[in-house]
Structure formats: C-alpha cells, structure tokens
Amino acid sequence: MPRVRANLREWRDGALNRSRILLAAKTAVAAAIAWAIVPLLPFVDNEYSYYAPFGVLVVMYPTVAATARTGGQTLLGLALGVALGLGALAATQFLSVPPVIPLAIVVAVAVLLGGIRHLGAGRDILSAAAVFVLLLAGQAGGDSYPLSYLVTMGVGVVVGLAVNLVFVPPLYFQWAGGRLTTLRGAIAAVLNTLADHAQNPDPPQVDAALAHLDAMLSEVRREVSEAEDSARANPRGRRHQHEGEQNAKRLRSLELAAAGTRDLAEVVAGRHPAALAALTDETTERFADAIRACAALTDTATDDPELDERLGAALRALDRYLDALPSTTVSTSTKAQRIEPAIFLRRVIDASAPFASDSPSSGSAGER
Structure with a gap:
C-alpha cells in the first residue's frame, strides 16, 4: 500500500506540475491554430488537414531548442519518406510489378535509413511516410496526398515551434x-x-x-x-x-x-x-x-x-x-x-x- 501511494504521488507530480500543465496548454493551442490554418492554404487537400495537429504533437517538447531540433528532424524524415514512397510508386506504375514487391522494398529501405542517428526523431516517421505515400497516393483521387501530407505536417511543426517560442518559453x-x-x-x-x-x-x-x-x-x-x-x-x-x-x-x-x-x-x-x-x-x-x-x-x-x-x-x-x-x-x-x-x-x-x-x-x- 505505501508503494502504491508513492507511485500515485510520483504520477501526480509528473502529470500535474506547472511545467507539464503549461506544455499541455501550449500544445492544445498550437493544435487548434494548425487545424484552423490548413484550410486556408492553397494546393492542399482539406481531407488531410488532420495531419497538422498531429505535426504539433510530434514536435511539441517542453523546451524551444528540443522543439526546433525535433521539428527539423521530423521534416527531413518526412521529405525522405515521401520521396521514397513516390519513387516506389513510380516504379510500380512504370514496371507493372505486383504492389507487394515495392511495398517490401520501401519498408526495407526505410528501416535501413532509420538507422541514421542524425535523423533523430525523423527516423520514427520516415517509414510511416514512405508506406502512406506508396499505398494512399496510388489510389483514385490520391494524387494530392503526398503534397498535402508534407505541407500539413510542416504547418504543425512550424506552428508548434512558434507557439512554444512566443508563449512563455520555460526555464527549468x-x-x-x-x-x-x-x-x-x-x-x-x-x-x-x-x-x-x-x-x-x-x-x-x-x-x-x-x-x-x-x-x-x-x-x-x-x-x-x-x-x-x-x-x-x-x-x-x-x-x-x-x-x-x-x-x-x-x-x-x-x-x-x-x-x-x-x-x-x-x-x-x-x-x-x-x-x-x-x-x-x-x-x-x-x-x-x-x-x-x-x-x-x-x-x-x-x-x-x-x-x-x-x-x-x-x-x-x-x-x-x-x-x-x-x-x-x-x-x-x-x-x-x-x-x-x-x-x-x-x-x-x-x-x-x-x-x-x-x-x-x-x-x-x-x-x-
């Protein structure tokens, strides 16, 4: 019982301290702003606007430096993943091979690229971006998916960084x-x-x-x-x-x-x-x-x-x-x-x- 109380106290202190509450408030504001901005952008399909708040969640850290670092790494990983997915999609259409083969190759290459430590947080999203582009961009009406995906995630990253910088950057x-x-x-x-x-x-x-x-x-x-x-x-x-x-x-x-x-x-x-x-x-x-x-x-x-x-x-x-x-x-x-x-x-x-x-x-x- 004392151990349970100690764990509950530790969880409370971790979840309800001032810094965590501030981070939660800033993340909520940034997600709302990113969601509202995306429909105003040209060349972006509103159907994929949910990626903007997702971009905020990916990069929002307690510190400005960590948010900026993670944001840059995420955008780089996204760009590589989108490029890899588009390359595999073009090869599929040009060579007329079964989709399962490009999918396996994309996953293998993405996992290999994920071993580059300098990509940081971008390693986690590279594989997902490549697979999403390969599978969704090839569907009917999916031509706008790669650009929409990249732009909306980028909006989330930029908004997250801006909100973290403007609204009370914390010092610990x-x-x-x-x-x-x-x-x-x-x-x-x-x-x-x-x-x-x-x-x-x-x-x-x-x-x-x-x-x-x-x-x-x-x-x-x-x-x-x-x-x-x-x-x-x-x-x-x-x-x-x-x-x-x-x-x-x-x-x-x-x-x-x-x-x-x-x-x-x-x-x-x-x-x-x-x-x-x-x-x-x-x-x-x-x-x-x-x-x-x-x-x-x-x-x-x-x-x-x-x-x-x-x-x-x-x-x-x-x-x-x-x-x-x-x-x-x-x-x-x-x-x-x-x-x-x-x-x-x-x-x-x-x-x-x-x-x-x-x-x-x-x-x-x-x-x-």
Missing part, C-alpha cells in the same frame, strides 16, 4: 536545482545507511539504498541536461546563465560524492573483508562517525553558513578514524585495503570542498 533551472537538492539528500541517506551497516551489518538494505541512488542519479543528470536545453534559443536564457552554471557545478560535485559513496559501499558491504578485519569496537565506532560526518557535509546546502564547519568536522572525524586504525605489522595488500575506506571518504569530502569559503587543498587524511 529552478526545477533542476530542486532535484539536485533531492539527490544530495539521497547520497547522505546512503552514507548514513553505510554507517549503520558498519556497526550492524544489513547487506540487503545497503543494496536497496544503492539501487535507489543509481536510479536517482541517472534521472537527475537527465533533468539537469533538460534544464540546460531549455535555455538554448530561449530569449530569457542569457539572464539565467549563472543558474545553469551553478547547477552544472553542483551536479559534478554530487557525481563525485556518489562515486565515492558507491566505492565505500564496496568496502562496507563486506566485499573486501580485510578492509574492516581486526578493527576494535572503538575503531569501528570512529569509522561510523566519520561516515556520518561525511553524510552531514554532503547534505549541507552549498550556500549554508555551516558548510565550512561541517567540512572541518568531516576532516577531523576522518583523522580520528585513521588514528584508531590498528598499527600491527600486516602485509602491504592488507594495509592498502584498510586505508581504502579513508580514501573513499576523502573523495566524498573533496566533492563538497569547492563550495566552502576556505577550501582545504590538502589534509592529513589525504596524505596518509
């Missing part, structure tokens, strides 16, 4: 910033889970926490990229350039923290038993304290006045853990395995250091 820097904050909290939560595991082992809980972190990191990367995309070709993008740069800097920092956290989990979850072997209760407690100090640092906002204090606290906690490590004679490989957790924790600390007012360039933990 604030949304991406909020998602980065959520990711920051997720990394801190995993670190706290690892600290608990160091004292009371629970491998399934560690695995679940890491799986959640991996999924969130991938999602946030995509959202930060979309936010950067929203500034391209956007009249308001230049005024918010600093927000995009700050989000990119935060993402790099959190990626480093997440990588250090994952490496630390490889040790803490027992995949390298020698790393934590022969630790006393006091040493284990100091290790857990160092992890929790890193969690508190990671969970601190970049503009929080306590960031410097928590950075120092994390470094001191790491030093205390290193001082408590057993000093008995052990093999070189065992020494390396015991020092690994400190290296990974230092990486987590270093991820936050660039945001501190007095960033430490070196420290005892990094020299050990």
